[in-house]
Amino acid sequence: MTAHIIRPMKYPTDLLKDLIAAESTCDKGELKAAQVIAKWLARHGLKADIDQWDGNRANAVAEIGAGKGQPVIFAFHLDVVPAGKGQWKYSPFEPCEHNGRIYGRGAVDMKGPTAAVLWALAELLEEGFCPDRELIFAFVAGEETDSCGAKRFVEQYAQQAKEPAGVIIPEPTGFEVITSHRGILWLNLETIGKTAHGSTPQQGINAITSMRRLLSEIESYQLPGSHSVLGQGSLSINTISGGQAVNVVPDHCTAAIDIRTLPGQNHQDILDDIRRMFHRLQKHWPEFSADANVIRSVPALETDNHSQFVKNFCSTVGTEKPKGIGFTTDGPFFAQLNCPVIIFGPGKADLCHKGDEYIEITELQKAITIYKNIIKATT
Ligand SMILES: [Zn+2]
Incomplete structure (x- = not known):
């Protein structure tokens, strides 16, 4: 029999719940969610810079590792769509755990995947992991409306003339590797x-x-x-x-x-x-x-599936062929940095923007393991 490592799941689910409770709709802005991330990272010895504008709009950026080689960017959106008139049995911004799921607006799109990546990173750091290239974690505003946060980040980043090796966007794809969308x-x-x-x-x-x-x-x-x-x-x-x-x-x-x-x-x-x-x-x-x-x-997104970055990613997660998706992401704006963009994450995309949005806790656990492998393989 193989021994299973049981993770103290309290922690990633707590981070996810704090992110959901931050209610980062376009009306309320992303500042609170950015602060939740910055505080959480500070508790794990990492610093995030918050870029705030128009009152409550915000991006947060954290960088770790030395400047050897090209950086890899993990890109997340902080905002969520409003609760809407969809059917909610659970309160959209008072996250709750029920039957192995976390319910709340943003649980799957994309605060669940965000919490999973951050926990993967925290576990690696605890295990003494030290990346030999720079990893950049960019949490941006406005993906659901006008991509203002992604555009702002890309504009600022482009001034550094440090072309990234690739960008990974942990949107919910049911663990499919996505490299194109309309x-x-x-x-x-x-x-x-x-x-x-x-x-x-x-x-x-x-x-x-x-x-x-x-x-x-x-x-x-x-x-x-x-x-x-x-x-x-x-x-x-x-x-x-x-x-x-x-x-x-x-x-x-x-x-x-x-x-x-x-x-x-x-x-x-x-x-x-x-x-x-x-x-x-x-x-x-x-x-x-x-x-x-x-x-x-x-614009539409199309990453070259023959690029080394995509090939390495596919072999890390055990996928033969990347796919396309029906929805749109901030990917095309990050692609302006002249690098491959991959979308990959836990959770079902068809739960996005609906009432009683949720993510399965087992999927979060699986995602932490996979993201740890991805982070290790990219450095
Ligand atoms: Zn999303």
């Missing part, structure tokens, strides 16, 4: 008309009619190309609003579209195509007037 381009479309009395529509310009014409162009728009792992891009018109009263010709209509892009697709090219639609419509209907604004733009 990008997002969210656009707000607006058509502008002229009001008139509903009984004399010929005196006005109907913004809803203009939007109808624009949307039928948008629906027939073909996103170029396909990808061997990620398949096709997609486009969906997901909100529409316009008009003030039944007897007034509307002068304003807006619609939001969700475009999912593939690696290599330039978001500006798509925006230019849409602006060309405006010109075509204007030729047919001179009264047509429209505008498009970017709500959010995150």
Whole structure:
């Protein structure tokens, strides 16, 4: 019989609970969660620098090890989506442990995986581990909204001219190695008309009619190309609003579209195509007037699976082939540092952003063992 090492699981779950209770939604900001991490690291003899802006927004960064070789960055997001109107039996920001699971907003996305990496690190340090290259732990703000924290970190880091060997993002992937995902381009479309009395529509310009014409162009728009792992891009018109009263010709209509892009697709090219639609419509209907604004733009991610960093990572965790995922991460911003980006972590991705979000404690335990191997193998 093999002996099993029983870890005092109180500690990682306590860290996870403190992180959940920090309630780092976009409204409340990430400062409290950054402070939880900094305090926890200080207890383990490590220093984290908190970069604070706009009151309660914050990143935290901790570095360990000597400067030999290229650094490896572990990148986490501190923020969570709001509790929402989803069904919660458990209180989203009062974490609770039940039936071997920790419940709370962020349990799986991604405070559980964050706690697992930090515990892996703490255990290694306790065992006398001393990395022979620099390890950087970056905890960033705003991943769920505008990636402001990742952009800020990358901008600051790029000034050091210390190209990393690779970036590991411990998002929940059910322990699958992910190296690609689609990008997002969210656009707000607006058509502008002229009001008139509903009984004399010929005196006005109907913004809803203009939007109808624009949307039928948008629906027939073909996103170029396909990808061997990620398949096709997609486009969906997901909100529409316009008009003030039944007897007034509307002068304003807006619609939001969700475009999912593939690696290599330039978001500006798509925006230019849409602006060309405006010109075509204007030729047919001179009264047509429209505008498009970017709500959010995150490029697609594609890491070279033949890079040594990816190959080493796969052999450490025992995976043959990296995969793609349906959701988007801060990965493409970290990829701007000119290095491979790998997404890998415990927990089921389909629990993210839902009511009664949880992570299994056994998965956290398994993750600590695997992350210890990863940290050792990267140094
Ligand atoms: Zn996440």
